[in-house]
Amino acid sequence: MAEVREERIAQEAYLYADVFLPDGITRPPLVIVLHGYGGEKASMMRLARRIFGDELAIVSLQGPHPHIVYPKDRSQPLGYGFGWVTNFKPADSIALHHGALLETLKRLDERGAIDPSCVFLLGFSQSVAMNFRFAFTHPELVRGVVGICGGIPGDWSEPGKYRDGDFGVLLICGNRDEFYPPGRMSANAEKLREKVRVVDTLFFETGHEIPPDALEPIRDWVRLRA
Numbered sequence: 001m002a003e004v005r006e007e008r009i010a011q012e013a014y015l016y017a018d019v020f021l022p023d024g025i026t027r028p029p030l031v032i033v034l035h036g037y038g039g040e041k042a043s044m045m046r047l048a049r050r051i052f053g054d055e056l057a058i059v060s061l062q063g064p065h066p067h068i069v070y071p072k073d074r075s076q077p078l079g080y081g082f083g084w085v086t087n088f089k090p091a092d093s094i095a096l097h098h099g100a101l102l103e104t105l106k107r108l109d110e111r112g113a114i115d116p117s118c119v120f121l122l123g124f125s126q127s128v129a130m131n132f133r134f135a136f137t138h139p140e141l142v143r144g145v146v147g148i149c150g151g152i153p154g155d156w157s158e159p160g161k162y163r164d165g166d167f168g169v170l171l172i173c174g175n176r177d178e179f180y181p182p183g184r185m186s187a188n189a190e191k192l193r194e195k196v197r198v199v200d201t202l203f204f205e206t207g208h209e210i211p212p213d214a215l216e217p218i219r220d221w222v223r224l225r226a
Contacts, residue, residue, distance in 0.1 A: 015100045018045040020058040021113050029118035029226040030057040036125030038081035051215045057114050059104055064096050084130050097130045122146040129153050139165035144225045148172040149180050149208050152188045168198040170221045172214045174206040
């Protein structure tokens with residue numbers, strides 16, 4: 001009897017990124033910033049410029065999964081947002097994320113636009129675990145990871161899944177975060193210390209958001225390692 005079977009059809013698609021390269025700095029350090037679920041690249045670039053100014057090269061990547069965002073005022077036009085992973089075949093989304101970061105590093109290095117030995121990843125919410133997946137898969141490519149109100153990979157404890165890293169981690173936590181409360185963030189920090197030497201945690205009196213008071217500490221933390 002004939003059966004239905006699933007097939008994969010490969011197609012070329014684009015991930016979009018905003019890129020800032022500072023003037024007058026030869027091969028500056030690079031920070032790659034990733035938005036959370038429902039965000040987009042322009043807002044994260046504005047945030048990164050507030051944090052780092054003209055000191056670093058900045059790439060703000062946009063997630064591959066677009067969706068409609070309904071305005072509070074329904075008389076206004078529909079908005080849009082982007083996500084990094086879905087619960088339908090998440091391995092495909094993870095591969096897209098890894099491929100986008102590797103291609104970004106390759107392009108900028110070939111152009112002589114960055115110092116490939118001084119790369120930082122900064123993510124908010126959904127993108128935090130994605131960045132940890134990349135960093136502990138390719139630890140030789142990363143100098144530091146900043147995770148804001150986000151988690152660690154669900155398969156973190158799977159034997160042989162992730163490698164040890166010689167880089168720093170900074171976790172930014174909200175004391176009123178309903179998704180990643182302080183206890184959960186502290187437990188994640190302990191798990192990360194299994195594979196990396198330095199894990200710093202900073203707690204702020206905020207909910208699930210990027211705390212305004214965290215911008216200067218993030219800049220100082222990256223500066224120290226850059």
